[in-house]
Amino acid sequence: MLDPSDLRRDLEEAQDRFEQYRASVTTMIEERAAGELSRALEVVLPDLAFYEGQAVAAAVALEHLAVDVSSLPKVLADELVEQQAARRSRDYLAGFAKVLALTNQHVPG
Numbered sequence: 631m632l633d634p635s636d637l638r639r640d641l642e643e644a645q646d647r648f649e650q651y652r653a654s655v656t657t658m659i660e661e662r663a664a665g666e667l668s669r670a671l672e673v674v675l676p677d678l679a680f681y682e683g684q685a686v687a688a689a690v691a692l693e694h695l696a697v698d699v700s701s702l703p704k705v706l707a708d709e710l711v712e713q714q715a716a717r718r719s720r721d722y723l724a725g726f727a728k729v730l731a732l733t734n735q736h737v738p739g
Contacts, residue, residue, distance in 0.1 A: 634699050637736040641688040641695070644729055648685035651678060676721040683718070683725025691733055702737050706730040 655674050662670050687706055694705050710726050718726075 634695055634736075637699075637702075637733065638692065638695060640732055640736070641692050641729070644681075644684040644688040644732075645692075648681040651681045676719075679719045679721035680725040680728075683713075683722035683727075684729050685725075686713075687726040687729035691729060699737055702733050703730065706733055 655678055658670060658674065659667065687709070690709050691702055691706060694702055706726075707730060710723070710730055713723060713726055
């Protein structure tokens with residue numbers, strides 16, 4: 631049987647990265663003067679969307695991890711299709727797909 635502890639750690643790290651990046655973006659926004667904010671947001675929003683996609687995928691995976699580890703890749707693949715249908719940004723979908731790939735590495739097919 632697969633030991634999901636490494637996968638759980640990696641998923642929790644993905645969630646933590648999003649929270650840390652979000653906090654740094656919030657601080658950056660608060661420190662920007664008017665006129666500088668839009669340029670700064672253009673730079674950070676793609677990364678923020680990427681990390682958000684990872685965090686959402688990690689949350690889905692962690693929710694299903696206790697139920698059936700072997701079904702995780704399918705659950706995440708199905709959820710990725712739903713996220714695409716919801717017309718999420720490419721950066722968000724790339725982050726989500728990165729967690730799917732990570733899960734595929736941990737869960738034997």
